[in-house]
Amino acid sequence: MKETAGGSVPKWRSRTLTLLVLAFVANTVAIYAGLFDGRRIAPDDAAMRGRSLWQAHNCQACHQLFGLGGYMGPDLTNVAQDRDPDRLRTFIRYGTGRMPAHPLEDADIDALLAFLGWVGLHGRSQVPAEHVHWTGTYIIPNRP
Numbered sequence: 330m331k332e333t334a335g336g337s338v339p340k341w342r343s344r345t346l347t348l349l350v351l352a353f354v355a356n357t358v359a360i361y362a363g364l365f366d367g368r369r370i371a372p373d374d375a376a377m378r379g380r381s382l383w384q385a386h387n388c389q390a391c392h393q394l395f396g397l398g399g400y401m402g403p404d405l406t407n408v409a410q411d412r413d414p415d416r417l418r419t420f421i422r423y424g425t426g427r428m429p430a431h432p433l434e435d436a437d438i439d440a441l442l443a444f445l446g447w448v449g450l451h452g453r454s455q456v457p458a459e460h461v462h463w464t465g466t467y468i469i470p471n472r473p
């Protein structure tokens with residue numbers, strides 16, 4: 330760190346530091362005072378039930394949400410926005426050669442889709458295209 334003659338810190342540095350500290354304090358106060366709470370999207374009852382079903386049926390063992398979960402199936406963060414709901418119902422109910430069938434009640438499948446729809450409201454998961462195999466599963470890069 331280069332200092333000015335006499336060893337004092339240049340003004341712009343102390344000003345920047347003061348500004349950053351003030352911004353940090355203001356942000357902390359805003360968060361704890363709940364100023365940003367209105368931006369949160371509360372899940373409705375169907376989405377909450379879907380979340381329980383998602384956990385009870387261990388969907389996350391094979392699927393990811395925002396990059397977290399198993400790697401056998403595709404990331405489902407935005408699937409409810411991107412795909413036809415009937416396609417999703419068919420996948421869930423009948424499975425495929427690799428995905429097990431989940432013969433659930435219609436209402437339960439709707440709840441799972443409500444949950445996935447709610448998940449997708451929070452942003453897009455960014456799986457690099459080169460990590461997605463043409464079958465939809467992931468290619469896990471070999472790390473040394």
Ligand code: HEC
Nearest residue numbers: 386387388391401402412417420425427428431441464465
């Ligand atoms: C044993 C692993 C496994 C489990 C458990 C599993 N899946 Fe899958 N799922 C897969 C695989 C693999 C695919 C891709 C299937 C294919 O293309 O043949 C898939 C595909 C899907 C798709 C279609 C995605 C698309 O791109 O259209 C949906 C929706 C889906 N799964 C939802 C679920 C839900 C909901 C659960 C829990 C009830 C679940 N899966 C449990 C492995 C699994």
